[in-house]
Amino acid sequence: MKAKKFFGVLVVLIIAGLALAACQPAATPTQQPPVQQPTTPPEKPPAEQPTTPPQAGFEPMVYGVETCDNYNGIIKEIAALDELTVRFTLCVPDPAFESKAAFTAFAIQPKEWIEAAMENRQILEKPIGTGPYVLDSWKRGDSIIFKRFNDYWGEKAKTETLVFRWASEGAARLLELQSGTVDGIDNPSPDDFQVIRNDPNLRLIEREALNIFYLGMTNTFEPFDKVEVRQAVAMGIDRQRIVDNFYPAGSSVATHFTPCSIPNGCVGEDWYEFNPEKARELLAKAGFPNGFQTKIYYRDVFRGYLPEPGLVATDIQAQLKQNLNIDAEIVVMESGAFIDESTSGRLNGFYLLGWGADYPHITNFLDFHFGRANPQFGKPFPEIYELLEQGARIADPEEATPIYEQANNKIKELVPMVPIAHGGSGVAYRADVVGGHASPLGNEYFAVMDPGGRSTFVWMQNAEPISLYCGDETDGESLRACEQVLESLLGYEIGGTEVKPALATECTPNQDLTVYTCKLRPNVKFHDGSPFDANDVVMSWVVAWDYKHPLHIGNTGAFEYFSYLWGLMNAPAEE
Amino acid sequence: MVTDLKVNQIKQKDYRSNSLWRLTLRRIFRQRSAIFGMALLGFLILIAIFAEVIAPYDPIQPLIGIENVSKREGPCIHLFGCPKDRPQHIMGIDGNVRDQFSRVLYGSRYSLYVGFTTVSFAILVGTLLGAISGYFGGWWDNIIMRLMDVLMAFPSLLLAITIVSVLGPGLQNALLAIAIVAIPVYARVVRASVLSVKEQAYVAASLALGGSHFHILLRRILPNAIPPLIVQGTLGIGTAILDAAALSFLGLGAQPPTPEWGTMLGTERNQVFTAPHLVFFPGAAIMITVLAFNLLGDGLRDAIDPRLTHQK
Numbered sequence: 097m098k099a100k101k102f103f104g105v106l107v108v109l110i111i112a113g114l115a116l117a118a119c120q121p122a123a124t125p126t127q128q129p130p131v132q133q134p135t136t137p138p139e140k141p142p143a144e145q146p147t148t149p150p151q152a153g154f155e156p157m158v159y160g161v162e163t164c165d166n167y168n169g170i171i172k173e174i175a176a177l178d179e180l181t182v183r184f185t186l187c188v189p190d191p192a193f194e195s196k197a198a199f200t201a202f203a204i205q206p207k208e209w210i211e212a213a214m215e216n217r218q219i220l221e222k223p224i225g226t227g228p229y230v231l232d233s234w235k236r237g238d239s240i241i242f243k244r245f246n247d248y249w250g251e252k253a254k255t256e257t258l259v260f261r262w263a264s265e266g267a268a269r270l271l272e273l274q275s276g277t278v279d280g281i282d283n284p285s286p287d288d289f290q291v292i293r294n295d296p297n298l299r300l301i302e303r304e305a306l307n308i309f310y311l312g313m314t315n316t317f318e319p320f321d322k323v324e325v326r327q328a329v330a331m332g333i334d335r336q337r338i339v340d341n342f343y344p345a346g347s348s349v350a351t352h353f354t355p356c357s358i359p360n361g362c363v364g365e366d367w368y369e370f371n372p373e374k375a376r377e378l379l380a381k382a383g384f385p386n387g388f389q390t391k392i393y394y395r396d397v398f399r400g401y402l403p404e405p406g407l408v409a410t411d412i413q414a415q416l417k418q419n420l421n422i423d424a425e426i427v428v429m430e431s432g433a434f435i436d437e438s439t440s441g442r443l444n445g446f447y448l449l450g451w452g453a454d455y456p457h458i459t460n461f462l463d464f465h466f467g468r469a470n471p472q473f474g475k476p477f478p479e480i481y482e483l484l485e486q487g488a489r490i491a492d493p494e495e496a497t498p499i500y501e502q503a504n505n506k507i508k509e510l511v512p513m514v515p516i517a518h519g520g521s522g523v524a525y526r527a528d529v530v531g532g533h534a535s536p537l538g539n540e541y542f543a544v545m546d547p548g549g550r551s552t553f554v555w556m557q558n559a560e561p562i563s564l565y566c567g568d569e570t571d572g573e574s575l576r577a578c579e580q581v582l583e584s585l586l587g588y589e590i591g592g593t594e595v596k597p598a599l600a601t602e603c604t605p606n607q608d609l610t611v612y613t614c615k616l617r618p619n620v621k622f623h624d625g626s627p628f629d630a631n632d633v634v635m636s637w638v639v640a641w642d643y644k645h646p647l648h649i650g651n652t653g654a655f656e657y658f659s660y661l662w663g664l665m666n667a668p669a670e671e
Numbered sequence: 672m673v674t675d676l677k678v679n680q681i682k683q684k685d686y687r688s689n690s691l692w693r694l695t696l697r698r699i700f701r702q703r704s705a706i707f708g709m710a711l712l713g714f715l716i717l718i719a720i721f722a723e724v725i726a727p728y729d730p731i732q733p734l735i736g737i738e739n740v741s742k743r744e745g746p747c748i749h750l751f752g753c754p755k756d757r758p759q760h761i762m763g764i765d766g767n768v769r770d771q772f773s774r775v776l777y778g779s780r781y782s783l784y785v786g787f788t789t790v791s792f793a794i795l796v797g798t799l800l801g802a803i804s805g806y807f808g809g810w811w812d813n814i815i816m817r818l819m820d821v822l823m824a825f826p827s828l829l830l831a832i833t834i835v836s837v838l839g840p841g842l843q844n845a846l847l848a849i850a851i852v853a854i855p856v857y858a859r860v861v862r863a864s865v866l867s868v869k870e871q872a873y874v875a876a877s878l879a880l881g882g883s884h885f886h887i888l889l890r891r892i893l894p895n896a897i898p899p900l901i902v903q904g905t906l907g908i909g910t911a912i913l914d915a916a917a918l919s920f921l922g923l924g925a926q927p928p929t930p931e932w933g934t935m936l937g938t939e940r941n942q943v944f945t946a947p948h949l950v951f952f953p954g955a956a957i958m959i960t961v962l963a964f965n966l967l968g969d970g971l972r973d974a975i976d977p978r979l980t981h982q983k
Contacts, residue, residue, distance in 0.1 A: 287942060337736065341735060341741075414731065414928065
């Protein structure tokens with residue numbers, strides 16, 4: 097009887113095991129094709145291309161709006177003049193065109209690949225670019241592996257393989273670096289800086305503070321609608337104390353919203369001195385002699401501009417209580433929700449947010465935050481954005497200085513937010529890594545790094561990229577991964593902010609900065625072997641630009657950077 | 672007269688020496704672990720009451736600009752060779768430049784408060800539900816106990832996290848969540864006692880004498896459920912403190928700058944290697960407190976549980 101039962105159970109187990117085993121192989125083959133597929137369609141174009149002679153088969157693409165009236169965008173037309181020339185016609189003069197065009201969000205992918213892979217979202221996981229590395233595989237939740245691209249037009253990558261890994265905890269990243277399983281890590285905790293400096297096997301490179309951390313307020317909520325309240329907060333917080341205690345060396349107290357190393361960044365008056373008595377007076381004048389109750393929102397995410405979010409929030413809470421008798425409750429939010437709520441101006445208290453430079457131009461800081469359409473500080477201030485719109489049209493920084501002086505003074509007077517610090521951060525490498533650097537824009541370029549002769553370079557950053565279609569990503573962790581694979585018309589110098597040629601050998605403006613003509617680099621090949629031409633540039637830009645384009649899909653479909661830097665065509669009226 | 676009084680006294684003494692409570696107390700004092708737990712607990716309660724007197728600093732006041740100390744500085748104890756001109760900080764300085772020792776001391780208040788309030792609430796509600804379902808039986812029993820079964824089917828911390836996520840983070844909501852999660856245990860204990868007692872002859876007698884349900888339940892039946900409840904409750908306090916610390920660690924319980932041990936652990940968890948004192952001391956405090964309750968609870972069970980009485 098017992099034996100019967102036992103065998104019965106055994107039979108059931110075996111059947112269950114067989115069923116499982118039968119399911120498994122069935123699951124793997126179905127997964128494999130999508131991995132292989134990306135390599136098949138790319139192989140088709142090179143087969144087709146040779147049959148049609150390049151000169152004869154080239155039909156230049158032209159794409160544009162008819163008129164600049166009733167259109168908030170900057171670009172009027174993008175036209176491929178011939179195979180290696182693209183002309184950008186703008187509605188308004190844009191002195192920052194080259195800085196912006198160098199940004200990774202405007203990287204070029206083959207026209208055929210965009211057409212083939214956008215709709216089925218393959219492009220999110222499998223970008224095809226011209227960069228020094230080719231994407232090999234992406235194990236979600238674990239790592240991304242890149243291989244050297246042997247047909248790269250420039251200097252080939254030093255290592256055969258590049259691996260991206262991630263860990264959100266600073267301590268965990270450092271531990272991996274110390275144990276030698278990774279060659280470089282991003283953003284070690286400020287407290288670990290000294291540990292790394294003292295370790296002969298490691299090398300710390302400080303990243304220039306090209307960012308801003310600010311205390312945001314939304315002026316559509318009481319009591320932040322009163323300018324006196326905002327000014328009181330500006331004077332009632334000892335910012336030096338925050339920087340001294342919670343920021344690593346290389347950080348500085350913000351005198352202006354924009355860091356000083358950016359032209360015109362800190363012209364005009366310096367920010368208010370810490371003055372609690374005056375602040376209390378102002379608060380009393382605004383009708384809050386005994387302070388008020390509010391909240392401090394933040395997300396618990398390490399950023400170069402805010403290395404210790406929890407501690408800074410607690411310190412600001414203590415300072416508000418002590419200096420202004422404001423009772424602030426601390427609320428930690430999930431990162432995505434926090435960004436959504438804060439940037440759309442729905443937080444009814446203070447919020448801790450910052451900004452890292454995407455491209456080194458003052459418009460990247462001021463125009464984004466204080467522009468006409470940004471609701472993150474509540475109702476935008478015309479006093480500020482009118483000046484900014486004026487300034488953005490002047491190419492020569494010196495000529496624009498008086499305007500930015502006024503704009504900075506207005507920001508100080510109206511206090512949409514309180515700029516607190518430009519946070520220094522760092523990158524740490526193993527000591528034998530040659531060519532290690534820290535980029536102020538956060539786009540470290542691994543092709544030039546040689547990890548002591550090893551064939552694989554392993555990089556560990558804070559988080560996993562969201563997708564590798566960076567036209568529709570804004571997150572630095574995604575952009576950095578894209579930068580290894582994809583290239584834009586122009587690029588930034590390695591470890592710096594100067595704009596240098598990349599896929600375009602030069603982009604020359606006309607007299608009044610409304611037409612830029614870009615000469616493309618000849619004989620550049622994409623990772624799939626297809627040649628790079630002007631139509632690829634037009635297509636890459638147009639899918640992001642035209643809201644009604646059938647391939648305007650991306651990841652979320654927001655195309656935030658394109659929308660904010662250039663403006664979208666056919667954008668819905670609400671925006 | 673004199674002799675009468677003496678007899679009275681003797682009688683009273685005899686009576687007392689036979690009382691359940693006295694017997695139990697004597698048994699408890701025979702348990703070494705229970706005494707140790709009780710002593711530890713007494714010590715903790717004293718710390719909680721006199722935290723203001725013992726703590727050298729304000730637990731939420733950053734010492735920036737007040738003393739020359741830096742963030743996450745290690746402990747400085749004069750007795751162990753720390754220079755006399757440095758301010759003494761027995762447990763070091765935390766990330767916001769506050770005295771860790773004062774924070775740990777004040778933390779005992781929150782932990783004990785959490786432990787006692789959640790368990791009292793859970794016992795109150797649990798007893799009510801258990802008594803109703805045990806005494807009236809039938810549909811009541813079915814509905815209430817199935818509900819309790821559902822509650823018990825969830826891992827307690829997961830359920831607490833869910834409740835807090837719905838209610839929003841904060842110490843009060845965390846308390847409520849932990850209390851709700853703990854209810855089924857007490858409801859079961861009470862129901863079991865009620866079931867075993869309600870068929871006794873004296874209950875029937877009370878019913879025959881015209882006692883109301885309320886009277887019978889409260890005076891005749893429930894007193895029998897008190898000993899197991901005390902044991903379960905004491906052990907439950909330990910669990911409740913741990914749960915509260917876990918919730919706070921995850922950022923769902925006490926919010927900064929509250930000096931709650933779990934919150935302290937959570938905010939400094941990344942500094943395990945660079946500033947171990949910031950996680951060691953709150954962690955040790957949680958451990959000691961929970962240990963005290965567990966030792967006491969175990970001792971109480973050995974002393975009170977009738978099934979274990981004759982084993983020694």
